[in-house]
Amino acid sequence: GGCDLAHLLTQNPGVMERFEVDPDHSIVETRIPEEFHGKTLEELNVRSRYNISVLAIGKDDKFNINPPPQEKLNKDLSMVVIGSNKAIQKLPL
Numbered sequence: 762g763g764c765d766l767a768h769l770l771t772q773n774p775g776v777m778e779r780f781e782v783d784p785d786h787s788i789v790e791t792r793i794p795e796e797f798h799g800k801t802l803e804e805l806n807v808r809s810r811y812n813i814s815v816l817a818i819g820k821d822d823k824f825n826i827n828p829p830p831q832e833k834l835n836k837d838l839s840m841v842v843i844g845s846n847k848a849i850q851k852l853p854l
Contacts, residue, residue: 775791775854776789776790776849776854777789777791777792777839778790782843785845785847786843786844786845786846787843787844787849788816788841788842788843789841789849790839790840790841791839791842791854792836792839792854793818793834793836793837793839793840794852794853797834797836798834798836799834799835800833801830801831801832801833801834802815802828802831802832802834803831805834807842811844811851812844812845813842813843813848813849813852814842814843814844815828815841816841816843817841818832818834818838818839818840818841819838820837820838820839824839824841
């Protein structure tokens, strides 16, 4: 638990929650980056461009699981992504 908290605090301030799948891969909840605001997942091409998958988009206790590619992102929301730790660190958070 302490290692996870240290990793969260030092690696990226935009990451709100982190679940380590294995030493190299994680599922993280992060704020939607400002540069993603108003764009769709399809426009951003996150899977090819960042090598991550978006599992959910939402806020607080209401999330849209497996959002469609046409889903427009809003900087006031969060997204849950899965990918390699290196790929997640490359997100513009």
